[in-house]
Amino acid sequence: MTDPFNGWTPEALGDQGEVLPVVTAPDAVLSRPGPEVDPSDPKVVRLAADLLATMRVSPGCVGLAAPQVGVSAQVFVVDVTGHPKAASVHGAFALCNAKVVEATRWRPGREGCMSVPDLTGDVKRAARVVVEAVLPGTAEPVRLTTDAFEARALQHEIDHCAGLLFLDRVAGAHALHQRKVYL
Template identity: 60%
Template sequence: MPVRPVLTLPAPVLVAPAQPVGVVDRRARELAADLVDTMRVSPGCVGLAAPQIGVGLRAFVVDVTGHRKARSCHGVFVLFDPVVERASDPSAAREGCMSVPDLTGDVVRASRVVVSGLDPDGERRTFEVDAFEARAVLHEVDHLDGLLFLDRVAGPHAVFPRKVYR
């Protein structure tokens, strides 16, 4: 089943820490394909973490190709068991999330990030990302720790309705 439904709050899998994948086997590669396929059919989607499609494993996909705010761009990449090696140069931006469809929030995140993990071939990969790609990676890594952008905002005045007209 390549394209899976994207879960929204209050799905318990979204707020639980995900489990390590460990070995990239056939099932992990199927998960990678599902993440890519689901991202592809979701308009404007630049990243997706496994818990968002109901899988409590540490895996995400990011693709910021063509995004106006992207500087670094590594195309489509899936990482298993990602580790943020370095993060610096914080900047603020308003984020939305497919799993929190009604709200947005101002979140400060590092804009220069080094992230490593296993790719779908089981090879260890390291990516240096910045700007929008860095924000996308950190947003997805947060999902693996059971954290949403709602957990990163500075306070009640940093959360906003997404649809401002009814």
């Protein structure tokens, strides 16, 4: 499979990004659907770079969406490189206005979130997805087909942009778990 991103990252556009504070539930921005953005807007490119920088300094983080840094917008970053559950890996990338256009092979799996630091939950998600989106800064549309853990990460971040947390997807209290803390 060819890489639809062709090595694209915010850094490729010359923007290193700034580490931003992550907001936690019940912050209202996490439950509001974000508006679509103009991917060619320099502020969107900057936001993508900031999200990537913030994700990279956060241990165990494989994705981060704009609402998680207090910005109501449809922008997120993902990088599952090196994660033991990853099968398909497209490296670090940012997407704007992403939509799942195909979803198959639904499976339950455990999810955590920086915006819900004390809990994890069992969430049923598609194990294979096709996502259509736009790359920030280039306004280039992409169609990404992926599976397994990367597919789960994409769906999780798309949910954030729609004002949903994994808590909104769990089957009930029995599917929530206290996050394990390793010292």
